[in-house]
Amino acid sequence: MIKCTHCGVELEENMNYCPLCGQPVEKESMPVHEPVHIKGGQNIQKRYISMGQLNRPQKRKVMWEVLSLIVLSGVLGVVLLNLIFNQRITWSVYPLVLGLGIFGYASVFTFWYDKGWQQLLGDMVITFAVLFSLDFTDGMLQWALPVAFPMLVGTLAVGLGLYFIARRSRYYGFDLMAYVFVGLAVLVLLLEGVLSLYHTHGLHLDWSIIVLISVIPVDAVLLYIHFRLRKNPDLKKFFHI
Amino acid sequence: MNEQTHTEHRVIEDFWLKLDNAAKMYPALMNREFTAVFRFYVSLKQPVQITSFFRAVRKVEKRFPYFKMQLKRGFFWYYLEHKNLPISVQEDTGVLCRKFDRETDHGLLLRILVKNHTISVEFSHILTDGQGSMEFFKSLLITYLAETGVGIPAGVRYFHPDDPISGEELEDSFHRYFKKNLPDLTRLSRAFHLPFKLQSSARFSISSITLSLKQMKHKAGHYSVSVTEYLISAYLCALQEVYKDLPPAQKRRNNKILRIQVPVNLRSIFPSSSMRNFTLFVLPEIDLRLGYYTFQEIVKKVHHQMALEKDQKLISRTISRNVGGEKNKLVRTIPLFIKSLILQTQYYSLGANLYSGELTNLGKLDLTPPLNEQIESVGFVPPPPNKALKVDCGVIGFQDNLMLTFGNITRSTNFERRLLQIFSDQGIEPEVTNIKNTEP
DSSP: OEEOTTTOOEEOTTOSBOTTTOOBOOOTTSOOOOEEEOTTSOEEEOOOOOGGGSOHHHHHHHHHHHHHHHHHHHHHHHHHHHHHHHSSOSTTHHHHHHHHHHHHHHHHHHHTTTOHHHHHHHHHHHHHHHHHHHHGGGSOOSSIIIIIHHHHHHHHHHHHHHHHHHHHOSSOSHHHHHHHHHHHHHHHHHHHHHHHHHHHSSOOOOHHHHHHHHHHHHHHHHHHIIIIIISOSOHHHHTOO | OOHHHHHHHHHTTSOEEEOOTTGGGHHHHOOSSOOOEEEEEEEESSOOBHHHHHHHHHHHHHHOGGGSEEEEEOSSSEEEEEOOOOOEEEEOOSOOSOOOOTTTTTTBSEEEEEETTEEEEEEETTTOOHHHHHHHHHHHHHHHHHHTTOOOOTTOOSOOTTSOOOGGGGOOHHHHTOOTTOOOOOOOOOOOOOOOOBOSSSOOEEEEEEEEHHHHHHHHHHTTOOHHHHHHHHHHHHHHHHHHTSOHHHHHHSOOEEEEEEEEEGGGTSOOOOOSOOEEEEOOEEEGGGOOOOHHHHHHHHHHHHHHHTOHHHHHHHHHHHHHHHHOHHHHHSOHHHHHHHHHHHHHHHTGGGOSEEEEEEEEEOOOHHHHTTEEEEEEEOOOOOTTTOEEEEEEEETTEEEEEEEEOBSOOHHHHHHHHHHHHTTOOOSEEEOOOOOO
């Protein structure tokens, strides 16, 4: 039997993590290889560790490293090919921007995994940077600021609103679906508004109003199901007197 | 598993329960500090073998489905809904009796905590009382010891994981023993409260005194009273000492009745196998308007008050008052949020302000000698006291030890030290004390 150095309970010999406190087990018999010299003169103990021994954040970091290596080397390869054949960067700007965007999304996902609203904000910033870069490829800004930016801010606001509602919600169910529908209806209202302003320089709402009106009865049914039927299938207990 | 057991387990898969009469007030009053959570703990001689322990928990939790409940808000009343989720087993970080959490405790109203040699179980009072929770705790300990290879002697009485579940275990026994049209109780006057300042934050802390049970029994026998009566007398005497130390102006201002809430297990008076709350309070008191009391006078008064108040007919009257309130048609039809508001405003005026202290004696835990040998010590932490009571005390016996644990939300441990002094004056020297030095 071995003991967990953190919480002091007895563990089985084959355990790598304490099932009570989640701390890794320090075993004297773990295969340790010869010290390896690295720059700076520090000695480190090099261990062969399989994926199975890593916890979730460590696994995510490894996946991020692999993905970054593939994406960035791919982007570099494409840019080099473009330079070799055209002597300047032309068509490769699109895979370059998209590649850097993927790298950004993966980094946000890896390092802000548990931080819901920061992750959403980070994704929005990256999306805007990607769209801005794509619009700016010909040296002129056309749609990024008047269309993409308000749409993204609107999407972010709706996304954050839904995120905070989901956080406050005691039971996940049909109510969230209803809130998502409301969010989408608000979003299409915004999209039509932004597009009409861009094209006609005036606010003309048409189909988005129909979407909004259609959502109301659907939401009413969903909320009724959630608060009266699904959460409390036995009304007797909810109304017991 | 025999056919009857199987049937009963199947029947009990999905159910909900009304809160029992004693539990009804807690959801309205609970907050981050007044959690209504109490703890049993046992320190073993060997470190906890975690694999065996998890096995034991998974076995035992099947035997007590009525403890795997979530508190739900209805339109008129709160209710308990069974959820077949695993009971949360956590590392004990030293935070005592904290409020139950939807995420870490799976929304249930009990948790198990482990560290080194110690196993603790924390229960919400909404679920059960000391007796019900002690049965669960015993069952968990014995099953764990069996899992580690310790032989369980024949004849040990506990809830075996394979025992059939009786419907009576889920019963609200207050309702069974409710009698209509009994005369109302006389209204009590307000009682003295400890004058100590409350802690500013993270208020709840505990102190403990371990005494020799043999010595206590000898002393109690000397006065021809039970150990509980002797402890109550010492508690009242310590309150009197605190009162005596007050400056004259404060003495005049304070209430002069010292009254203690002592929970009584009603199963010893009214036959019941209920595992839910079935406890009421008796209220021994001394009135300092009549002058100070000697220890002997207090013991005599407490002994007779306890005998009188534990009378079955008097207890029936209290049950009748409490359950009658719950059955009242007007009360029943008031929506829950209004009921909760009324309870919150009435709690101190009709409840907490009437008592100076609380002492819960759970008796002696005895698992038979071979199993007792595996255990170093046993303790019981009472729920955090309310802001009027400020200090409460939980008592549990194990082998020759009697452990008194004080829950305290003030900056002072003066009361605990006074009580220790009284024991010392009586010739009882504590074996272990753990009382912090704080401001007087």
